[in-house]
Amino acid sequence: MSSLFLRTLREDPADAEVPSHRLLVRAGYVRRVAPGIYSWLPLGLRVLRRIEEIVREEMDAIGAQEIHLPALLPREPYEATGRWTEYGPNIFRFKDRKGADYLLGPTHEELFALLVKGEYASYKDYPVMLYQIQTKYRDEARPRAGILRGREFLMKDSYSFDLDDEGLAESYRRHRDAYVRIFDRAGLQYVIVAAMSGAMGGSASEEFLAVAETGEDTYVRSAGGYAANVEAVTTPAPPARSVEGLPAAQAHHTPNTPTIDSLVDFLNAAGLGRTFTAQDTLKNVLLKTRVPGQPEWTLLGVGLPGDREVDMKRLEAALDPAEVALLDEADFAKHPFLVKGYIGPASLAANGVRYLVDPRVVTGTAWVSGADKPDHHVVDLVAGRDFTPDGTIEAAEVRAGDPAPDGSGPLETARGIEIGHVFQLGRKYTDAFGVDALGPDSKPIRITMGSYGIGVSRLVAAIAEQSFDGDGLVWPRSVAPFDVHLVIAGKSEEIVGGAEDLAAALDAVGVRVLVDDRKASPGVKFADAELIGVPTIVIVGRGMADGRIEVKDRRSGEREEIPLVGAVEHLAGLVRG
């Protein structure tokens, strides 16, 4: 360690909030270069490489073949699939000296599809699975949490190419199984949840989330086994009812009730002979959407029960890839038929505004909604009789206690870090490029794709988020930068010489050992050993007088004294589990 390029920090860096960021910087694994851009120092790089190796082994094991594409890419392929515009400001783009457009690859579906199109032409060539471990670039709106969300990051992305849907399902299953093995080997606690496919397009999709309070993703699960990212949760719709015999809609003067709370209070004080709750109201939220790259916005009305807020993440996922924004004052001014606080379905329909409702708003349900003029609401406005929405949308917030869509019980919510994503992409990209194989009947077969990602550099942080204590990091053996951290606690020839011999002997049997031979006080060495988080700490010191050394388990804190004779075998046994 006296020559290891390492400097630990006694204090937390001021800009680090989450544990992984704090500790990876303090323990000398990474250093920040610019927002969302980090350098990997020797310790960090060793962890990163070990994770890469696990990923490689498991990908190779399912028959995927590793290749390496450039990160610097021309515009054309991304133009062909529309992602040059769809990705919007999230791509790093620039021009070369001749003025041609380039980008730094945010993901590589296009290039893989083109590569396969160029090489393969017969049904006999398929199926094939290819992957790479590559640096990706995304100009994130807000990089955060150290290497958890960077603008440059390392990702394993793989793609499967199959002749039919059954083949795709099989490739998907193999990837999913490989991911389970990878994350198990990495020592992670994680959940697999149903997901939205996002900007990549496609259908069947699941995410692997590392369980962590600091995670950016919220997911839900039920005791009965349902699990999904909140963005992908579907709301169970009650059965439609008959509108026969329901009371007629009535407009009421409801002064000063621009909010749901004020409306409910007013109604309950109005002597209508029943009690109202926020759930009985239909809140209409006005948004504007636009296709990426297009200048003009389109109005969109979303109706949902008044006790629910709009979850912008869910809304955006539902409308993807379109952009969405709430209306501002200027927008309201432009459209006088929108009476803020009193918007009802009627004026939306009359003015041709697309109107989507929460799935709970089914035919035959009665609501209190705006009457499209100030200080007025309509009571007993019945869906399917008094208004007809253009469709449903998953935009309402999901709450703990809501029923799971598959009837498996109430949902609970938790947070996680997205570490992997598998999905059946389908033919979006092969259609764009015309990737066909000639079939046995000499007719072309359109290839179908799967796309599978693992955030390799993010995994380092995700593991750290789950593996630390008050003293520092605590790596799982499978990814630790070293197997054994050997502290030389003393300066006598017996101690120093004994420690060096032990280190050499361990090295000879393949145990990777980090020797702290610095001229520092024992306290400093112990503290650094705990901060760095190698799973086994060996202390060679005063015990050497009796021919004994101390072995400490970083995770449990348990120490044992063992004889130096036979220590190599003992430690090698520990390391190999």
Add this chain to the structure above:
RNA sequence: CGGGGUGUAGCGCAGCUUGGUAGCGCACUCGCUUUGGGAGCGAGGGGCCGCCGGUUCAAAUCCGGUCACCCCGACCA
């Protein structure tokens, strides 16, 4: 892009209210002592006080502007 905050030595911070030419801890260098839980003493090196402009005899400090970064909300591995 909206809201909050911060820019002073490699890192963490004080100084600013009340202008007088920069300080503390860690880290670093040298010497002596010390060596099982972040050692002691002594001597050192290192700072366009984010940047531009203004006020003033004098600006880290006051005023205006600007840039950067961090944190909280909308994207994704």
